[in-house]
Amino acid sequence: MQYHTMIGGSSPPDTSKTTKLERYNSYIRRVNSTKLLQASSKLLFRVTLLVALILIFFFTINYPPLSSDHHNIHSTQNFISSAFYGSGAAWEKQVRHSSTPRRPNGFSILVTGAAGFVGSHCSLALKKRGDGVLGLDNFNSYYDPSLKRARQQLLSKHQIFIVEGDINDAQLLNKLFDIVPFSHILHLAAQAGVRYAMQNPLSYVNSNVAGFVNLLEVAKSADPQPAIVPFSETDRTDQPASLYAATKKAGEEIAHTYNHIYGLSLTGLRFFTVYGPWGRPDMAYFFFTKDILHGKGINVYVTQDEKEVARDFTFVDDIVKGCVGALDTAEKSTGKGGKKRAPAQLRVYNLGNTAPVTVGKLVGILENLLSVKAKKHVIKMPRNGDVPFTHANVSQAYRDFGYKPTTDLATGLRKFVKWYVGYYGIESRVKGVIDSTTNEHSHD
Ligand SMILES: O=C(O)[C@H]1O[C@H](OP(=O)(O)OP(=O)(O)OC[C@H]2O[C@@H](n3ccc(=O)[nH]c3=O)[C@H](O)[C@@H]2O)[C@H](O)[C@@H](O)[C@H]1O
Numbered sequence: 001m002q003y004h005t006m007i008g009g010s011s012p013p014d015t016s017k018t019t020k021l022e023r024y025n026s027y028i029r030r031v032n033s034t035k036l037l038q039a040s041s042k043l044l045f046r047v048t049l050l051v052a053l054i055l056i057f058f059f060t061i062n063y064p065p066l067s068s069d070h071h072n073i074h075s076t077q078n079f080i081s082s083a084f085y086g087s088g089a090a091w092e093k094q095v096r097h098s099s100t101p102r103r104p105n106g107f108s109i110l111v112t113g114a115a116g117f118v119g120s121h122c123s124l125a126l127k128k129r130g131d132g133v134l135g136l137d138n139f140n141s142y143y144d145p146s147l148k149r150a151r152q153q154l155l156s157k158h159q160i161f162i163v164e165g166d167i168n169d170a171q172l173l174n175k176l177f178d179i180v181p182f183s184h185i186l187h188l189a190a191q192a193g194v195r196y197a198m199q200n201p202l203s204y205v206n207s208n209v210a211g212f213v214n215l216l217e218v219a220k221s222a223d224p225q226p227a228i229v230p231f232s233e234t235d236r237t238d239q240p241a242s243l244y245a246a247t248k249k250a251g252e253e254i255a256h257t258y259n260h261i262y263g264l265s266l267t268g269l270r271f272f273t274v275y276g277p278w279g280r281p282d283m284a285y286f287f288f289t290k291d292i293l294h295g296k297g298i299n300v301y302v303t304q305d306e307k308e309v310a311r312d313f314t315f316v317d318d319i320v321k322g323c324v325g326a327l328d329t330a331e332k333s334t335g336k337g338g339k340k341r342a343p344a345q346l347r348v349y350n351l352g353n354t355a356p357v358t359v360g361k362l363v364g365i366l367e368n369l370l371s372v373k374a375k376k377h378v379i380k381m382p383r384n385g386d387v388p389f390t391h392a393n394v395s396q397a398y399r400d401f402g403y404k405p406t407t408d409l410a411t412g413l414r415k416f417v418k419w420y421v422g423y424y425g426i427e428s429r430v431k432g433v434i435d436s437t438t439n440e441h442s443h444d
Pocket residue numbers: 192193194233234271272273274282283284285298299300301302309310311359381386388
C-alpha cells in the first residue's frame with residue numbers, strides 16, 4: 001500500500017548517542033542556568049557530563065529498542081524529551097487545567113492516543129460535557145503526522161492539552177499520575193492497521209503489548225487507581241488472523257491478569273472498521289476517496305473464491321457514544337498500593353454498526369458522492385491477515401449502556417467527504433456534498 005511504502009521509506013531521525021548526549025546536555029545546561037545562575041564552572045560541566053552518560057546508559061538498558069524501525073526510535077526520543085517537557089511549572093499548570101472537570105462529579109480522564117482519530121473525537125465529546133481531559137500522544141509517523149497536529153490544534157481550541165510522550169515512558173506516566181488523580185484512562189494509543197503488521201511487526205508488540213503493560217503497571221500503583229476503558233480495540237476469534245489481532249487478543253488476556261491480581265477495573269472495546277471526519281488515511285474509504293478524485297486506480301479485494309469482502313463499517317460518532325457509555329458504567333478499581341482489596345469489574349464489548357456492507361458498495365457510494373467513476377481493479381485479497389467479513393453482535397453493549405448505532409454508511413460517508421474536501425481545500429470539486437449535508441454532529 002502506498003502509505004506504508006511511504007512510511008517505510010522516510011528517513012529515520014538520528015538517534016546516535018552523540019545527538020542524545022548533546023540534547024541531554026543542552027537540557028541539563030538549561031536547568032542549571034536557572035537554578036545556579038552564576039555557577040558555570042568546568043567542574044560542574046564535568047559532573048553534568050558524567051550524569052548524562054550514566055543516564056543514557058540507564059535509558060539504554062531499561063528501554064532496549066525492539067527493532068531499528070522509526071516507531072521505536074520515536075519512543076526512545078520521547079522518553080528523553082519528556083524529561084524536558086515535564087519539568088516546567090507552566091507545563092504542570094496546563095496538565096492540571098486540562099484535566100480538571102467542569103461539572104459536578106465530572107471525570108478526570110487521561111486519553112492516550114488523543115491526537116488519533118477516535119481519541120480526538122472522544123476527547124472533544126468528553127470535554128464538551130464537562131469532564132477533565134488530558135491527552136497523551138507520541139505523534140508517530142505511521143500516517144501523516146500533520147493530520148495529528150491539526151487534530152491537536154482543534155483540541156487545543158477546546159482547552160484540551162496533549163502531552164507529547166509515549167505510553168512506554170513510565171517516568172512520564174508516573175509524573176502525570178503524581179500531578180492528577182485520574183478517575184479514568186481511555187486507552188486508545190495503539191498501533192493500528194491490519195496489513196501494516198506484515199511490514200513492521202515489532203511496532204505492534206511495542207505499542208499494543210509492551211506499552212499497554214507499562215500503562216497497567218503505572219495504573220496499578222496509582223492512588224486512586226483509575227478505571228481503564230478500553231484496553232483493546234479489535235479481535236475477532238481465538239485464532240487471530242493477523243499479528244494486529246493477535247496483539248489485541250494478548251491485550252485482553254493481559255487485562256484479565258491485572259484485573260485479577262491488582263483489582264483494576266477494566267473494560268475492553270472492540271471497534272469495527274471505524275470511519276468518519278478526521279479519519280485515518282491508511283484506511284480504504286479514505287485513500288479510495290483520494291485516489292478516485294485523482295483519477296488513480298483502486299484495488300477492490302475479493303476473496304480467494306472470488307466472493308465480495310464486506311465490513312461492518314461503523315461511524316465515529318457511534319463509537320464515541322459507545323466509549324462514553326462504557327466510561328459512564330465503569331466501576332471503581334478496588335486495589336490500593338499494588339494490592340487488590342476486592343474483585344473488580346472486567347468487561348469486553350463489541351462496538352460495530354451491525355450492518356455489513358461490501359467494499360463494492362462502499363466504492364459505489366463514494367462514486368455517487370464524488371460524482372466520479374472509480375477506476376476499479378478487482379483483485380484477490382492478498383494473504384496478509386485480512387478477513388473476508390466482519391459483523392458485530394452488540395447486544396451486551398446495548399444491554400449495559402444502551403449502545404445503538406444510528407448512522408448508516410451512506411450518511412456517514414457523506415459527512416466524511418464533506419470534511420475531506422474542506423480539510424484539503426477542494427470544496428469546488430464536489431459541491432453537491434456540501435450543499436446537501438445537514439445536521440452535522442461530528443467535530444469538523
Ligand atoms: O475494525 C478492525 O478490525 C480494523 O478496521 C480496519 O481494518 P479493515 O477493516 O481492514 O479496514 P480497511 O483497511 O479500511 O479495509 C476495509 C475493507 O477494504 C478492503 N480493501 C482494503 C484495501 C484495498 O486496497 N482494497 C480493499 O478492497 C479490505 O479488505 C476491507 O475489507 C483498521 O484499519 C484496523 O486498524 C482495525 O481497526
